[in-house]
Amino acid sequence: MFTRPRAAIDWSTEPIVAEANWQRHQTVRPSFVALAETLIAESGRDSRRIDTDKVVGALTNICRTIAAENLPDRSDAIEAILERPGNARDAIWDYFTYAGAKGVALSNHIGELLTSGKVRIIIASMIDEGRLNSTGDVGSDGIPLMSPDSPDxxxxxxxxxxxxxxxxxxxxxxxxxxxxxxxxxxxxxxxxxxxxxxxxxxxxxxxxxxxxxxxxxxxxxxxxxxxxxxxxxxxxxxxxxxxxxxxxxxxxxxxxxxxxxxxxxxxxxxxxxxxxxxxxxxxxxxxxxxxxPGLHTLRPVDAEPLELSWSLRSRMMADEWRNISGNFFAKEVVDAQGARITVHFASWRGSHAVFVALGESIDGRVPDEMTRIELSSCEIGVAYEQVVLIERLQGRGCPSFADVGGATDRVVTQFGSLSGPFADPMPPRAADQHGEGRSAPRYDRGRNSVLELARGANCELETNRLRVELEWESGPAGATVDTSALLLADTGKVRSDIDFVFYNQPRHEVCSVRHEKYSGTAGAHDYVSLDLATATPYAHTIVIVGSLDGGTFSSLHGLRAVVNDLDSGHTIISFSITGSTSETALILGEIYQRNGGWKFRAVGQGYATGLRGVAEDFGITVD
Missing domain, CATH: 3.30.310 (TATA-Binding Protein)
Incomplete structure (x- = not known):
């Protein structure tokens, strides 16, 4: 009570002179800037890309946190000193002597920690993660802010x-x-x-x-x-x-x-x-x-032409063109005789084209009688499994609205000059917009038919939303079959373990491919559901696998793989799997991209090494 009150000290400007009696007990007094430069050099990174001030800030944060926790009544002074520029921050070591024995002990502890291997690892990790880079700022969550045009x-x-x-x-x-x-x-x-x-x-x-x-x-x-x-x-x-x-x-x-x-x-x-x-x-x-620019060598020979611009798509839809999907459009027009016909716009043989469908092709060919039609413009060819009267727009680029209108007028005029059975146009199947007279077997989605495939056969898929599963007529009570999927790149391997969708990883992180489960009369069924539209830019092939949790597939009689259309709820593809012996896993089939569309191949290949063996074959790391 007899002590005179001291005036408040501004530690942001006050010179600090170490207490002589305590300074000699401090053994580790690193310079923050020198230590930061040493850690940057040890990282092996380009020092020009690392912000020394940010490294210093990371070191002073460690010092600030420990000091404030142990000397809470001096936290304001500690903060003021550590905010000083450059080497002026090093005065913190002198300041600790004002706290007597506790301050000196704390000083030694912090100094030893900052020069320890633990802090070296922390700073090296922050440098590797880019948190201490010299370009850009870092948000409170550690994510670089970069340079947006506005914070909005x-x-x-x-x-x-x-x-x-x-x-x-x-x-x-x-x-x-x-x-x-x-x-x-x-x-x-x-x-x-x-x-x-x-x-x-x-x-x-x-x-x-x-x-x-x-x-x-x-x-x-x-x-x-x-x-x-x-x-x-x-x-x-x-x-x-x-x-x-x-x-x-x-x-x-x-x-x-x-x-x-x-x-x-x-x-x-x-x-x-x-x-x-x-x-x-x-x-x-x-x-x-x-x-x-610079990536043209990646373009396949049969690649589609340049995508339509947003402006052209908008103008076409304003002109009553109906967008079927992607760059595939249709429009109802009236010809000179007053007949209403459907004109289509799509890609054909590497170009954009306008066409009218005349009828079904024969095994992907134009019927002989149609080859004898005399045309003043346009041409007759096969597109989307139809014989079409077609006019191609020149070049691979995006056409103008005037180009589309001119080609439409010429096709309609030419169609009006036709006579006989060819003047009764048939609309092409929109789901087959990527094909050209393909001869693979197909199911008729509109007639609820089931296509029976032999092992090794393939067919085109007319729907994107599918469910694939195994069915059997008889087998051991409570038999459990697990169904899984592997999403492969064009290398025939997965890119990483996220591309294995199964009971322990039931959803893919990028594509809509899921492992799901229900209980049926023959036992517990797993199945894989897929939305191929989401997989188109990511996967080249999706391998569907069935595996048994105990026993072999020889114990299941009447075994067959089944593909269901999720939109209609109907089974569309089925194939029998016979001849199983000691197999505990089967590749049921492959869903793969071909000529811009998706196809399904019946495989039925067995593995005695189970799901692990299949996964490892396709590049999955199994612990």
């Missing part, structure tokens, strides 16, 4: 397209992953890709299967796509859970953060995206990556 964000609107609509497919992809890296701006997609690949050379080495998603040969589980619209364009890199985040930060996020106007960059969380990107996405189409 909004939830991306669901485009509401059908299962074949690429924009709807990529919307689901963005929404299903946690984070997506975005480059966006007012230029066209070719300009956006050139700027992106110059900043991040990784993009120049893109590979692709379907063209809708690009991938990187030596970076697993990382894909990208490009959108082109009325208000600009964008390149998006969805970050899947199994992706190498460290490499994405170093090779994608960091270099893209250096991009300047007119391009902005951002990391979206789920479907919450920058408002400007949402506006671009709302009026855009997905471009296949092989149409971009």
């Amino acid at each position: 964000t909004e939830a991306l609107a669901d485009p509401g397209g059908d299962e074949l609509d690429p924009v709807s497919t990529v919307y689901k992809l963005i929404s299903s992953v946690g984070l997506s890296v975005m480059v966006y701006g007012p230029g066209d997609l070719s300009e956006c890709f050139v700027a992106t690949s110059e900043a991040a050379p990784l993009f120049s080495g893109t590979v692709t299967e379907s063209g809708l998603l690009g991938a990187f040969p030596d970076l697993s589980n990382v894909y990208w796509f490009g959108i082109d619209g009325v208000d600009g364009s964008a390149i998006v890199v969805p970050v899947t859970p199994d992706a190498d985040v460290g490499r994405i930060l170093r090779e994608v996020v960091d270099p893209l953060s250096t991009l300047g106007a007119p391009w902005s960059t951002a990391i979206a969380r789920g479907s919450v995206v920058p408002t400007t990107f949402a506006r671009i996405f709302d009026r855009s189409v997905v471009r296949r990556v092989w149409n971009l």
Whole structure:
């Protein structure tokens, strides 16, 4: 009570002189800046890409946290000292001497911790994850902020397209992953890709299967796509859970953060995206990556032409063209004789085309009597298993609205000049828009027919939503069959373990492929449900596997694999599996992409090594 009150000290400016009696007891007094520079050098990374101040900040945070916990009454002074610039922060070691023996002991503890191997590991990990990079800021959740054009964000609107609509497919992809890296701006997609690949050379080495998603040969589980619209364009890199985040930060996020106007960059969380990107996405189409500069060598010989622009699609629909799916349109018109006919717009032999269907083809050929028709324009060919009167638009690019209108008028005029049985047009099957007179067996979806396949046979699929399962007539009571799926790249292997959908991992993270279960009269049934539209840009082949939890397939009699159409509820494909002996797992069938569509092949190959053996054969790591 006899002590005179001291004036408050401003520790942010007050010089600190160590108490001589205590300073000699301090044995570890590292310089924060020097220690940070040492840790950066030890990391092996390019020191120009790492922010020394951020490393110093990480070290002072450790010091601040421990000191404030043990000297709570001095936390304001500690905070003020650690906020000083450069080497002035090192005065904290002198300040600790003011706390006597406890302060000196605490000083030694913190100094030893900061120079320990544990902190070296922590800082090295933060550097690897890109949290201490010199470009861009980091949010409170540790995610780089990059350089968006505005802080405004909004939830991306669901485009509401059908299962074949690429924009709807990529919307689901963005929404299903946690984070997506975005480059966006007012230029066209070719300009956006050139700027992106110059900043991040990784993009120049893109590979692709379907063209809708690009991938990187030596970076697993990382894909990208490009959108082109009325208000600009964008390149998006969805970050899947199994992706190498460290490499994405170093090779994608960091270099893209250096991009300047007119391009902005951002990391979206789920479907919450920058408002400007949402506006671009709302009026855009997905471009296949092989149409971009430097990637033309990826384009297959039989690739479809360039996607229609959003503007052309909008004008066509305003002109009463009905969008069947993707770039496939139909329109009712009246010819010169007053007859109503259906005109179609789609791709044919690498070009956009306008056509009228004349009738069924014969094994993919034009009937002889139709080859003798004299035409002043157009041509007769086979498209979508129909004989068609067709006019191709020149080139692989996107046609103009005037081009579409002119071709339509010429086809309608030519059709009006036909006589005989050819003047009774038949509409092509919209579900077969990707084919050209294919001769594989098929089921008639409209007649509820079941196509019986022999082992090794294949057929085309007219629906995207399927259920595949095993059925049997008799067997041991309570027999349990597990059904699973493996999603393969065009290498014939899975990309990672997430591509194995089974009872312990019942849903795929990117595609709508699920393992589900119900109890039937013959026992417990597992089945696999699929929406092939969501798998189109991701998987080349989906292998369906059945396995037994005890016993062998020889004990199940009348065994057959069954494919059901989830939309109609009907069985569409079936094939018997015979000759089983010691097999405990079977590859029931393969669903694979061919000529822009999906096909099913009956396999029936047995494995005595069970589900583990099948999984390992396709690249799954089994613990």
